[in-house]
Amino acid sequence: MAGLTLPVAAAAPAAADPGSRSGECDAAYVPNFSDDTVSVIGTDDNTVIATVPVGDAPFDVAVAPSCSFVYITNFGADTVSVIDADDNTVIATVPVGTGPTGVAVTPDGDRVYVANFSANTVSVIDADDNTVVATVPVGTGPSGVAVSPDGDRVYVANGEEDTVSVIDTDDNTVVATIPVGDRPNGVAVAPDGDRVYVANQNEDTVSVIDTDDNTVVATIPVGDAPVGVAVTPDGDRVHVTNLADDTVSVIDTDDNTVVATVLAGDAPIAVAVTPDGNRAYVANGDDNTVSVIDTDDNTVVATVPVGLSPNGVAVGTEADKDKCRCHHGDGKEECRCPPDRKNDGDRAGVSP
Known part of the structure; x- marks a missing residue:
């Protein structure tokens, strides 16, 4: 999870051809703060397969546990963009x-929790119809958000009052x-739910x-100015991005x-680990790239230009990947299920 340290704009990388990816757990999603886009990286070959325009x-x-929907917080627009991962459209x-x-999604994919830094609140979105169903007052300057594996608890780092x-x-x-610690930013929960890790910038x-x-x-x-934090799926390792010492x-x-x-x-600012635990993806805010780390020997094996x-x-995570996910649009409810699943009996819609 990226912290509120706003990145500095730099030269844009070469544009990639647009593409699409089915709702599978084989992509990394990178919000580009200064050009209002999301880069979609195919994790099989570490190339940008799509660039999606979003908010300010x-x-x-x-990413939803089903790997079908992606949620982007737009700091300058006070909105969340919902991307359909099947065709990479908002x-x-x-x-x-x-x-x-x-932003974080519950393990069942039903709720999305969004920290509102300037409002000192967390918005709770119902993922079925993409509406805010609750607003929770928290501490001052909330930034990082993480949900426990059982979905019972949400942890919010309050950067301006040094609490969670x-x-x-x-x-x-x-x-x-x-x-x-002083200015908590990123937060992550261990897979067994016993520990929470908080980066104190x-x-x-931590x-x-x-x-x-x-x-x-x-x-x-x-390191110097830790911001992002992610735990490996086996819980053995925690990766922490140190913004000031790269x-x-x-x-x-x-x-x-x-x-x-x-x-x-x-300026590495955020990190995510793949579901198999073999790779860590690191967003580098000041050189417009993503570093791909082999977690076996802790070496960078690829550098991907993004926005x-x-x-x-x-x-995406493999948890609950076999669940059908639905959303409301154009006056009807549409559901997407894995190929070996039919839609839930009480849902009308189409399979992928």
């Missing part, structure tokens, strides 16, 4: 709070507020939260120590 100043991105634009930053708000998704109320640390009692149980020194710290979760430091591009000032990155 796209900031962060989340199918809905959802008004949210002021200055939307972080914990939201109960049953009634969308804040049930805990956890003090962390102004003190060069706070480790025990979700049983919502306390910080470890503070890990990392590196990615790799943390061993067994003993909470940094076991590798990987040189990425200029102007990439500020986030997300890849």
